[in-house]
Amino acid sequence: MSQRQLLGTEEFGVLAELGHAFATTLDINQTVRQAVEQIAIHMDAEAAALFLIDGNKGELVCRACSGPVDVTGLRVPRGRGIVGRAIKQNKVQLVQNVATDVDHAGDVGGFVTRSILCAPLSAAEGPIGALQVLNKRSGQLFDTHDRDILRLLAVPTTLALSNARLAEELMQRERLRREFQLARQMQKTLLPLRQKDCPVLGINIPAREISGDFYDHFALPDGRIAFCVGDVSGKGMDAALLMVRASSLLRWAGKEGLPPDRWLARVNEELCQTVTEGRFLCALAGYFDPETSLLEWSNAGLPPLLLRSAKGGYRQFIADGPPLAILADYPYTSNRCLLGDGSAYIYSDGATDVRGEGSEPIGIDGFQALIDQLVDLVPRARLRGLVSRLRGLHLADDTTLMLVEQDPEEAHYLAGISIGCDAHCLKLVRHTVDEQLQRLGMPADVRQRIVLAIDEATANVIRHAYQGDASGRMSLDIWRMGGQLHFVLRDWAREVDPSRIKPRDLNHCRPGGLGINLIDMVMDQWGFEAPADGSGNVLRMIKNLHEGERPCPQAVAPDTGEK
Amino acid sequence: MTAANTCVTVNEDGFRVVRVAGEVDLSWSQKLRKAILDALGGGGPVAVDLAAVSYIDSSGIAALVEGFQSARGKSQPFSLVSVSQPVIAVLELARLDRVFPIYPSLAEAPKA
DSSP states (O other), X not given: OOHHHHOOHHHHHHHHHHHHHHHHOSOHHXXXXXXXXHHHHHTTEEEEEEEEEETTTTEEEEEEEEXXXXXXXOEEOTTOHHHHHHHHHTSOEEESOGGGOTTOOOOSTTOOOOOEEEEEXXXXXXXXXXXXXXXXXXXXXXXXXXXXXXXXXXHHHHHHHHHHHHHHHHHHHHHHHHHHHHHHHHHHHHSOOOOTTOSEEEEEEOSSSSOSEEEEEEEOTTSOEEEEEXXXXXXXXXXXXXXXXXXXXXXXXXXXXXXXXXXXHHHHHHHHHHSOTTOOEEEEEEEEOTTTOEEEEEEESSOOEEEEOTTSOEEEEOOSBOOBTTSTTOOOOOEEEEOTTOEEEEEOTHHHHSBOTTSSBOHHHHHHHHHHHTTTSOHHHHHHHHHHHHHHSBOOSOEEEEEEEOOTTOEEEEEEEEEESOGGGHHHHHHHHHHHHHHTTOOHHHHHHHHHHHHHHHHHIIIIISTTOTTOEEXXXXXXXXXXXXXXXXXXXXXXXXXXXXXXXXXXXXXXXXXXXXXHHHOSEEEEEXXXXXXXXXXXXXXXXXXXXXXXXXXXXXXXXOO | OOOOXXXXXXXETTXXXXXXXXXXXXXXXXXXXXXXXXXXXXXXXXXXXXEEEEEEOHHHHHHHHHXXXXXXXXXXXXXXXXXXXXXXXXXXXXXXXXXXXXESSGGGSOOO
C-alpha cells in the first residue's frame, strides 16, 4: 500500500500538526503531552502513552499519557511488557486480545486493557522508547491500517525527541564549558599577579580546561617572600575545588610566617579533617629572603627541589614527607640554604612526566637538561622557554614551574655600624657581624671564623692605622652581592701602604702579626680600595657563599674551602 | 649569655692557674698577657685554663704565645688546659694547636 493510499486527509492533517508542533516547540515535554492526546483522539483509542528508555538500566518510564488513568512516571523493567517487546524486537506490536498475550504486564488504576497497539521509537543511535495506544473505542479492534498509521506517527515523535535530547546535550555541554571557563578564570585569579623584579616567578600550564596545580607567592612584612606550589591528586572539577581550598589554606597559613614545616603541618591538619578519602595534595612551601638570599622550604610529596649553582652543578632535595591530607600530625621538616647566585627550581610532576622521543618520561635528568639549554636566558624568558620545550614534548598532566633567582650583580645591603677608635667597640662589631651571619643561616663554626677575621681587621685599624688615636672613626658595612658577602671597612686614618700588609710565615712561632693571616685564611678575597671621597682607607673583604652547596639539616653553609 | 671577662690566678694542685673567662680581644688581652707573665714569674708550673673563653682574637693568642716562649726559655712547665672549642678553632687556624702543650684538664698537665 502506498503512502498516498494509506493516508487520508485526516492523517495528513495530524501528521502536519505534529510536525509543526515539534518543529516550533520550546517545551518538548508539553508538546509531547499534547501530541499523545492528539494521537489518542486520532487513533480513536481510550488511552495512549509514550515510554522512554531511562538511564543505563534501560528501564522504561512513561513520560506522557492520555486517558482515564494518569500513568505518567510509571516504570517498566527493561524488556518487560508488550512495550518492552516492541522495543526489543524493534517492531510494531498489534495485540488484539491482551488476555492471551503472556507479556501483558497487567493493568493499572482500574483501567481494563483489551487490546494494545505499540510502535517502537527508533532513532539513529538505537531505540529510545515506544508509543502505544490502548483499546479502540466502540469495542472495535486495532487493525493493520491502525498499525501503519501509528508507525508513521512514531516517526516525527522520534525525530522530535532525538532533537530535543541532542539540544539538551548541547546545552549541557555548553553550560559545562561555561562553568569550566569560569572555574579557570577563577583559578587564574588565585595565581599571583606578575611583579616586576620579583625573584620568585611561577607559571601554570593546565592539561585540561582547569588545573589541579597552582602556585602562589606573596611578600611578608619582614621583607621575605612566601611561596608555595601545589598539585592536587586527580582531575576535573572536584580536584579543582580542592585546589581552590588548598591554595587559600596555604596563603592563610603562610601569612603568619611560620617555619615551613609548621606551615605545611597546619594546612595538613585542616585538610585531613575535611578532604574526601583518596584525595591528597602534594605541596612545597617556603620563604626567600631577598636580602640574605636565604631559602627555606618544606616539601610534602612534590618532586625534589632542584638547586642549580651558577657554575652549573645541581643538588636535589627530596620531599620531607608524604603529600598533605593523608597523615594527620606528620612531622614535616624544613630545609635551609643560601641561594646566593644560584637558582632554585620547584615543579609539579607534570614537568618530569612529559614523554621524550622514546616515549619514556624525561625525569629529573631530562628536566635538568632542558634547564641547561636555557641558562643564558633571563629568568622569565627561561621559564617561558621551559614551557615551550615541555609543550613540544607530550605534556599530559597539569604542570607548574617556579623559579627563585636573583640578579647576581644586584647589591643587597645587610647592615652597617659606625664606631669610634676604641677596642671596647670590638664586641659590638662582632655582635653585628654574627647577627647578620645568623640571618644567613650559617653554622656556628663558619660564623666564628668570619667574625674573627672582621674583628682582626677592625683591631688592626685601631692599633696600626689610628695607632690608638681615640678620636678616630671607622665604619663597617655588610653587603650581599649574588653569592658573595662583602665586608667594607672604612677609616679616615693616614693611608696605609697595601704592599706592606701581607700574611707572615706561620712556621715562625712568635707573638703578634697573626691578624692578616687570619683574614687571609678566612676570606676568599680581600684588598684595599681608594676611598670614593676624602682620605683614609677602604678595606673590602669578600666571602663566597658557594651557592649553598653544603647543606645540613638546619642550614646550608658556604663551603669555605678551609680545612 | 656571655660570661663577663675575667682573668683570675689561683694556686691549685701545685700549679699557678690563670683562669680566663669571656671574650678575649684587644680591649683587655694585655691583662691576660700580664697575668700569664706574672704567674710565670713565680717559677713553678703554670697552666692557663681556657674552659670559659667564648672568643679569642690574635691579641689573646699573642699573649699565650708570649707566655709559652717565656716559659720555654726558662724550661718552666707551661700548659693550656680545658681549652674551649672557640679557642681550639683559632689555634688550629693559626696552626698553633700542635705548638702549645694542650691538656684536657689540669690533672693531666705536667708539673715538670
